Amino acid sequence: MTGRIVTLNAAKGGINRLRVKGGADPNTLYDLVNGYVDQAGVSRSRPGTKNKATLPTGATKGMCAYDGKLIVFSHEPQTIPASTPIVECEVLKHPSTPDLPIKDIHFAGPFLGYLYVVPEFVNGDVFHYWLQRGTTWEPGKVYLPGALVTPTNPNGIAYQLDSGTEQFAVWVRNIARVVGDKVVPTVDNGYYYTVTDVFGPAPRSGAIEPTWPTSPGATVFEDSDVANPTPVPGEQSGNQLPPDVTERYGSVGSGSSPWRNLNREAE
Amino acid sequence: MAAPFWQAGKLYLPGDLVQPITQPAPNDPQVTNGGFEGGPTGWTFSGDAAYSTTGGYGSARCVVLPGNKPDGVALNNAQLVVPVGAQLTATCLIQQGASVAGATAGWAEVRWYDALNTLLQTDKGNAVDSGSNGAWHPSTVTSTAPASAAYARAAIHLTSVADHDHEIFGDNLSVSGATAGLPEGLVYKAVQTESGTSGSSEPAWPGILGQQVVDNEVIWEAVTTSRVTWTAGPRYVSGATEPVWPTDIGAMVQDGTINWKAISRRVEDEKCPNSKVVAIVASKVFAADDDIVKFSATANPLDWSTVDDAGYLPTGLQQANANSMAVLQQYRANLVALNASSFQNWQVDPDPASMAILDQMDGIGSQWQRAAAPVSNDLIYLSQRGVRTIGIANAAENLAAGDIGAPIDVLVQQAMLYAEANSTPPIGTYYPGAGQYWLAFPNYPPPVLGVYGKLPAGGCGDAIDYTYVVAGGLPPYNVEISAGELPEGLSMTAQGRVLGELAKGGDAIWTVRATDALGDTAELQESRTGPEGFFKYLTSRPYPVVIPPDGITAAAQFDGPGFPPSYAHQDTFTAAAAVTGGELRPLLIPLNQPVEAFNVSATVTGGSLVVTLKSYTMQPEAISTGTNITGGTLEVKLVQTTVPVESVTAATTITGGTLS
Numbered sequence: 001m002t003g004r005i006v007t008l009n010a011a012k013g014g015i016n017r018l019r020v021k022g023g024a025d026p027n028t029l030y031d032l033v034n035g036y037v038d039q040a041g042v043s044r045s046r047p048g049t050k051n052k053a054t055l056p057t058g059a060t061k062g063m064c065a066y067d068g069k070l071i072v073f074s075h076e077p078q079t080i081p082a083s084t085p086i087v088e089c090e091v092l093k094h095p096s097t098p099d100l101p102i103k104d105i106h107f108a109g110p111f112l113g114y115l116y117v118v119p120e121f122v123n124g125d126v127f128h129y130w131l132q133r134g135t136t137w138e139p140g141k142v143y144l145p146g147a148l149v150t151p152t153n154p155n156g157i158a159y160q161l162d163s164g165t166e167q168f169a170v171w172v173r174n175i176a177r178v179v180g181d182k183v184v185p186t187v188d189n190g191y192y193y194t195v196t197d198v199f200g201p202a203p204r205s206g207a208i209e210p211t212w213p214t215s216p217g218a219t220v221f222e223d224s225d226v227a228n229p230t231p232v233p234g235e236q237s238g239n240q241l242p243p244d245v246t247e248r249y250g251s252v253g254s255g256s257s258p259w260r261n262l263n264r265e266a267e
Numbered sequence: 268m269a270a271p272f273w274q275a276g277k278l279y280l281p282g283d284l285v286q287p288i289t290q291p292a293p294n295d296p297q298v299t300n301g302g303f304e305g306g307p308t309g310w311t312f313s314g315d316a317a318y319s320t321t322g323g324y325g326s327a328r329c330v331v332l333p334g335n336k337p338d339g340v341a342l343n344n345a346q347l348v349v350p351v352g353a354q355l356t357a358t359c360l361i362q363q364g365a366s367v368a369g370a371t372a373g374w375a376e377v378r379w380y381d382a383l384n385t386l387l388q389t390d391k392g393n394a395v396d397s398g399s400n401g402a403w404h405p406s407t408v409t410s411t412a413p414a415s416a417a418y419a420r421a422a423i424h425l426t427s428v429a430d431h432d433h434e435i436f437g438d439n440l441s442v443s444g445a446t447a448g449l450p451e452g453l454v455y456k457a458v459q460t461e462s463g464t465s466g467s468s469e470p471a472w473p474g475i476l477g478q479q480v481v482d483n484e485v486i487w488e489a490v491t492t493s494r495v496t497w498t499a500g501p502r503y504v505s506g507a508t509e510p511v512w513p514t515d516i517g518a519m520v521q522d523g524t525i526n527w528k529a530i531s532r533r534v535e536d537e538k539c540p541n542s543k544v545v546a547i548v549a550s551k552v553f554a555a556d557d558d559i560v561k562f563s564a565t566a567n568p569l570d571w572s573t574v575d576d577a578g579y580l581p582t583g584l585q586q587a588n589a590n591s592m593a594v595l596q597q598y599r600a601n602l603v604a605l606n607a608s609s610f611q612n613w614q615v616d617p618d619p620a621s622m623a624i625l626d627q628m629d630g631i632g633s634q635w636q637r638a639a640a641p642v643s644n645d646l647i648y649l650s651q652r653g654v655r656t657i658g659i660a661n662a663a664e665n666l667a668a669g670d671i672g673a674p675i676d677v678l679v680q681q682a683m684l685y686a687e688a689n690s691t692p693p694i695g696t697y698y699p700g701a702g703q704y705w706l707a708f709p710n711y712p713p714p715v716l717g718v719y720g721k722l723p724a725g726g727c728g729d730a731i732d733y734t735y736v737v738a739g740g741l742p743p744y745n746v747e748i749s750a751g752e753l754p755e756g757l758s759m760t761a762q763g764r765v766l767g768e769l770a771k772g773g774d775a776i777w778t779v780r781a782t783d784a785l786g787d788t789a790e791l792q793e794s795r796t797g798p799e800g801f802f803k804y805l806t807s808r809p810y811p812v813v814i815p816p817d818g819i820t821a822a823a824q825f826d827g828p829g830f831p832p833s834y835a836h837q838d839t840f841t842a843a844a845a846v847t848g849g850e851l852r853p854l855l856i857p858l859n860q861p862v863e864a865f866n867v868s869a870t871v872t873g874g875s876l877v878v879t880l881k882s883y884t885m886q887p888e889a890i891s892t893g894t895n896i897t898g899g900t901l902e903v904k905l906v907q908t909t910v911p912v913e914s915v916t917a918a919t920t921i922t923g924g925t926l927s
Binding site (some may be wrong): 013054056059074077087091095098106107109111112116118120126128129130131132133137138139140141143144145147149151152155157158159160161162163166168177181183184188190191192193194195196197198199200202203204207210212214216217218219220221222223224225239263267 | 270497504
């Protein structure tokens with residue numbers, strides 16, 4: 001249906017859907033979406049939201065929203081202008097040719113709290129990355145084995161706790177101890193332990209590793225019963241034959257093995 | 268430092284150690300009142316044994332079992348501490364009185380008890396039963412402390428047959444092997460199951476290992492313990508100032524007591540397919556690997572190998588062909604896998620055993636991974652013909668009409684042509700804020716097809732390698748000469764690359780035409796005439812003498828440098844040549860060096876003398892050629908754009924041939 005064209009000349013009446021005989025009123029609007037009428041009566045488009053990000057020219061690839069920021073990717077650290085703090089650049093390096101630029105980002109999405117990213121490098125190689133971030137580095141902080149940190153000024157690279165600068169002996173059983181001895185547990189828990197007190201006729205480690213506390217200054221006692229020492233379990237060579245081979249295969253005693261029962265049924 | 272002293276009313280945890288304020292009485296290494304000199308003190312009599320003030324050995328006092336009594340024991344009360352495994356020897360004297368042999372018997376005895384005073388074991392000495400007629404005979408027993416034995420007690424055991432009425436006596440019990448004093452390191456350990464408060468007064472501490480005493484809510488047990496106290500200290504503490512972080516993967520930096528290592532965070536499991544097509548569903552990462560779809564372990568995207576956790580979907584077994592999977596996307600709680608011609612809907616689950624194919628349809632498909640987007644109850648994807656959807660009850664690719672993307676098929680199909688040709692796949696996404704599916708084609712629409720470039724200037728003999736630029740339109744392109752001809756010696760490939768060696772200078776006009784995949788054409792006309800033309804002669808490099816077919820020999824003499832002449836840095840050039848055959852081509856290329864005079868004096872009796880002057884700084888008046896040509900051709904060419912040619916004089920006598 002073709003209607004009569006009425007030219008809006010001034011939106012004096014605002015939005016008015018009441019229609020009277022004669023058709024549309026050139027001074028009113030039937031509807032106005034995403035706009036407004038200024039003081040001069042002129043309809044204007046409502047300005048939309050605007051995100052402006054200034055990125056290093058041609059140096060980054062891809063973009064995705066993550067953790068309240070826009071993440072872009074590059075093969076080398078990029079300096080993001082301070083005017084765009086919502087943008088962060090993650091560094092993805094080719095495993096054998098670190099200076100190879102990224103050609104494209106085929107997938108980037110959060111998984112288990114971190115971005116899972118699939119970049120393609122300019123030589124066509126595609127790799128998968130799971131960009132665990134850890135926490136932002138802090139001075140004087142106690143970190144545990146495997147900790148991940150990112151610099152206070154993120155450079156797109158994560159850093160993992162690799163080792164300590166001081167070496168300690170690993171705890172072993174049945175060793176005499178004196179005040180000042182230092183050990184670390186057989187399974188690194190991020191703490192070392194110092195003998196701060198001993199008493200008794202023969203202070204020594206026992207046969208079983210203590211349950212090590214994991215807070216600075218916490219103590220644990222390692223007692224050894226002098227009168228009735230706990231026997232030290234022997235080491236298994238790993239290739240010893242069982243004392244009774246028939247026992248190993250369940251062919252003695254009441255006999256629970258299927259073939260034995262079958263034989264019995266046959267009898 | 269020893270264990271802390273016991274305190275009244277203090278809360279003690281199980282395992283706490285204390286040492287008593289008042290030490291217990293030391294252990295006695297000998298029985299108490301073994302000869303009964305103190306009367307029955309220190310003895311416990313059982314059965315019918317009794318203290319006697321007559322009949323003793325050395326004195327009147329002893330233990331007696333009256334006649335007609337079957338059994339009696341005098342058990343000394345001393346608790347004798349013997350280390351487990353050590354031996355205790357007890358000796359006593361027995362006197363059978365008037366008994367006949369075998370009617371009565373007596374012996375020394377050792378009884379072992381645990382910490383709870385439970386009798387563990389009794390060891391007997393030799394029985395004195397021979398009927399000694401009033402003589403005393405010794406009985407001795409040596410016993411080894413069994414496991415768990417806390418202490419031992421020694422005894423004199425007397426027996427008699429039922430109908431015998433004579434007495435039997437025992438006396439002078441003694442032991443050897445018991446430990447004197449208190450065990451070294453004796454402390455008391457709280458062994459109650461829960462924390463408890465000690466009493467208001469110190470308990471009576473037992474002096475024997477393993478024995479316990481109740482102290483209000485605390486139960487103390489005597490132990491000989493050595494204790495080592497370990498105090499925890501953090502091993503990895505960052506420094507006061509932030510280190511300078513290295514940017515090379517694998518590089519390390521020291522920070523306080525920590526060595527940090529820059530890591531790539533790459534998925535290094537060798538079974539990760541490292542493909543472009545990826546989706547995350549059911550706590551797993553799925554990635555296409557040719558005709559199958561591999562998935563990682565649940566909640567561990569770094570692990571693609573653990574059996575019964577990581578694995579793959581056999582998508583290639585579910586269809587007539589085995590095309591590589593090109594699209595993976597989540598649809599509701601399921602995983603949709605598409606290749607160019609097949610659709611599969613997989614039920615996926617953190618447990619691989621629960622994964623199964625739910626639906627499959629051949630004939631619909633997609634190759635555009637990044638254009639697929641789940642939207643509400645649909646999965647929108649880009650098919651070969653345009654945007655289509657997969658719904659809960661159907662998967663549709665109605666090529667005529669009906670699906671949501673059909674109205675824009677015309678636009679999409681054109682754009683897909685360009686995307687495919689330019690290897691710039693489209694990117695699709697669902698914008699929830701607007702409820703819109705957006706499909707973006709990079710570099711679309713492309714610029715209008717055009718041919719750009721200009722063959723570089725050159726002279727005869729120059730090698731040319733130049734490619735015309737073709738842009739816009741839809742690749743691939745075909746480039747050809749549609750009109751005119753390239754300069755002699757040059758040819759052009761279908762990609763617009765011009766190769767060859769200029770065989771001849773002069774003017775040339777040609778048209779380059781490019782045709783794209785849609786058949787659109789664009790042309791570029793090259794008109795290289797006049798000053799834009801190519802130099803006919805070039806001797807900036809050794810140039811061959813052209814020998815006419817009739818084989819005229821050439822003999823030339825030069826006052827200047829030798830052949831080929833190069834006079835770039837001479838102020839004055841003079842050539843006197845006699846050409847009797849072939850071509851002599853002196854070329855003056857002074858570049859920016861001024862030349863004051865140029866003079867060629869030649870006699871050409873055959874062949875050609877070609878004089879080319881390429882100079883922009885020389886006064887034309889200085890040019891003079893004096894030539895006698897009796898045959899052949901003299902060509903004098905001045906390449907000078909800033910001076911009138913009229914100022915060049917040539918005095919030439921031509922007997923035959925041509926002056927041009």
